[in-house]
Amino acid sequence: MTNATHGTPAVAERVGTLDAPRSPYVRKKTTRGNYELYSWVFMRASGVVLVVLVFGHLFVNLMVGDGVEAIDFAFVGGKWTNPFWQVWDLLMLWLAMIHGTNGLRTIINDYAERDVTRGVLKGLLYLAFTIVVVLGTLVIFTFEPCPAGADPELLASFCTA
Amino acid sequence: MPTAQGGTLYRGREGMWSWVAHRVTGFAIFFFLLVHVTDTALVRVSPEAYNAVIGTYQTPLMGLGEAGLVAAIVFHAFNGIRIILVDFLAKGPRYQRVMLWIVLGLFVVTMAGFLPRHLMNVFGGQ
Numbered sequence: 415m416t417n418a419t420h421g422t423p424a425v426a427e428r429v430g431t432l433d434a435p436r437s438p439y440v441r442k443k444t445t446r447g448n449y450e451l452y453s454w455v456f457m458r459a460s461g462v463v464l465v466v467l468v469f470g471h472l473f474v475n476l477m478v479g480d481g482v483e484a485i486d487f488a489f490v491g492g493k494w495t496n497p498f499w500q501v502w503d504l505l506m507l508w509l510a511m512i513h514g515t516n517g518l519r520t521i522i523n524d525y526a527e528r529d530v531t532r533g534v535l536k537g538l539l540y541l542a543f544t545i546v547v548v549l550g551t552l553v554i555f556t557f558e559p560c561p562a563g564a565d566p567e568l569l570a571s572f573c574t575a
Numbered sequence: 576m577p578t579a580q581g582g583t584l585y586r587g588r589e590g591m592w593s594w595v596a597h598r599v600t601g602f603a604i605f606f607f608l609l610v611h612v613t614d615t616a617l618v619r620v621s622p623e624a625y626n627a628v629i630g631t632y633q634t635p636l637m638g639l640g641e642a643g644l645v646a647a648i649v650f651h652a653f654n655g656i657r658i659i660l661v662d663f664l665a666k667g668p669r670y671q672r673v674m675l676w677i678v679l680g681l682f683v684v685t686m687a688g689f690l691p692r693h694l695m696n697v698f699g700g701q
């Protein structure tokens with residue numbers, strides 16, 4: 415960080431133009447924007463929503479019926495022909511990825527002290543974010559539950575009905 | 576920043592360890608999510624490809640891994656709510672330790688509901 419002279423200009427300014435006595439306190443303007451504040455709020459807001467989305471996801475996929483044993487192509491076919499689960503999974507994908515990526519950004523900032531290391535790690539992080547979010551979104555919306563020529567045994571029952 | 580010379584407000588005890596656990600679980604969940612979106616994407620390749628990979632999730636070893644992952648998510652979720660309450664309730668910081676014990680209690684109850692069912696699905700029958 416190049417913070418050696420941070421604050422000095424503001425002090426000089428203060429000395430030059432003293433505030434009138436008992437004028438109300440005004441926060442010093444920062445030039446950095448409010449990014450970290452918004453990110454802090456987002457971590458909390460998305461966390462609350464994710465509790466519902468993730469617990470619902472785990473319950474339906476792991477607890478109902480035969481749980482993980484029941485998951486196969488036909489199971490996914492049954493879920494993603496329903497717009498409700500499409501929207502659910504899309505929201506979960508985006509919120510979890512932004513929340514997780516932002517969390518990892520914090521962790522990188524904490525431990526990677528060299529500028530180059532930090533830059534490279536964050537570059538990889540944002541690359542992974544982009545690939546996974548684009549891939550996941552495409553899959554949810556281009557999914558074909560009854561692909562032509564596939565073994566009907568492997569498909570949801572409504573494909574052959 | 577990570578090299579502070581001791582005596583910080585947060586060093587040691589429940590506050591620090593819950594923070595460590597929150598960080599480790601968040602980290603682990605993120606990397607699982609990368610893998611999980613990719614394996615699910617195989618539904619675009621073919622039913623056979625998807626079933627082959629998801630079949631490996633139904634083995635005993637992976638079944639235990641899933642149990643660990645669910646444990647990580649359940650802790651992170653409940654402790655995340657605790658963090659939010661610490662931040663937003665006027666008396667939040669004062670009750671942070673009590674709330675951690677509540678988090679751990681809810682964690683045990685939730686896992687007690689989930690584990691038998693999941694382990695039966697993975698190890699029992701068929």
Ligand code: HEM
Pocket residue numbers: 454457458460461462464465468510511513514515516517518520521597598600601602604605608648651652653655656658659
């Ligand atoms: C299930 C509901 C969830 C809740 C309630 C929740 C809540 C939170 C909260 C409150 C924070 C602290 C943010 C801060 O200190 O500013 C946080 C951090 C974090 N979360 Fe979550 N989260 C949830 C799900 C997830 C998921 C699904 C992932 C992974 C994709 C994740 C990854 C992380 C990471 C990596 C951090 C940063 C940890 C750190 O800075 O030490 N969380 N979470």
